[in-house]
Amino acid sequence: MQSLAEGDFLVLGHGGPNSRVAPGGWANASLQRLSVTQVSRPYFTDSTPVWPDDDYPERLGIDVLEDEQHVDGTTLGADAMEALRLSANKQGAAVLQPGIAAVAQLADALSAPSGLPGGKTVEHEGADSAVAQVFVRREQAKVRATLFGGATNAACALCGRVLPVRFIRAAHIKRRSAASRQERLMMANIMPACLIGCDELFEHGYVFVTDDGTIAVSSKSHTTLDLVVAAKALAGRTVADYGPHRAAFYAWHRTHIAN
DSSP: OOOTTTTTTEEEEEEESOOOSOOTTTTTTTEEEEEEEEEEEEEEEEEOOSSSOOOOEEOOOOOOOEEEEEEEGGGGHHHHHHHHHHHTTTTTOOOOOOOOHHHHHHHHHHHTTTSTTTTOOOOOSSSSHHHHHHHHHHHHHHHHHHHHHTTHHHHHHOOOOOEEEGGEEEEEESGGGOOOHHHHOOOOEEEEEEEETHHHHHHTTTTOOOOOOOOOOOGGTTTSHHHHHHHTTTTOOBOOTHHHHHHHHHHHHHTTOOO
């Protein structure tokens, strides 16, 4: 674990079959749960309480990219499944594997329209972030599905215009890069923001939401006259679905982005 660096992938498996089998015996096994994570902070020690049963001072910082239920081993490949089997026989100790072929294969399988095709392989070249981005896109697709359902049109939370959903972004109120895994998936942190100006005005802090739910213009917008006019068109409106469940996220944006 101490050898892992920022950007490395850490794949966690749970609920596999009996691991006391011959090498290769997990090639076609199924896992109840599979999590793909990426190291955001290398090995460190900290005694700050997090878990109720023990301190577990030796830690890693990770971002969870994907969390899947009932995953067939063929989507990871025989080598990765063998590494997980060996880990299961070592009380969960990490088993190092060079390269990111298994993660790339899983990303390709999950993003395929047909679902999880068994035995499919991919050739991957380039930065690891390209693979991580596949998982991020899947997360966004799930958020959009929850926010819009099967709707054809939706209203922007800021300007109120009803537009085809292709013109509406499922926007994070607290920026995704600053949000925890839990915060990124909380619908209270997601608002529909139109691509006809509102998403960019909010994203860059030209407008913000006050603690009573109304939209205000920040001094950042005083760059050009046209930008001021665009921002002021939203001033005084009440943002849609404002409430205590969203207040902390809007407060973060107000403080860190709109200043």
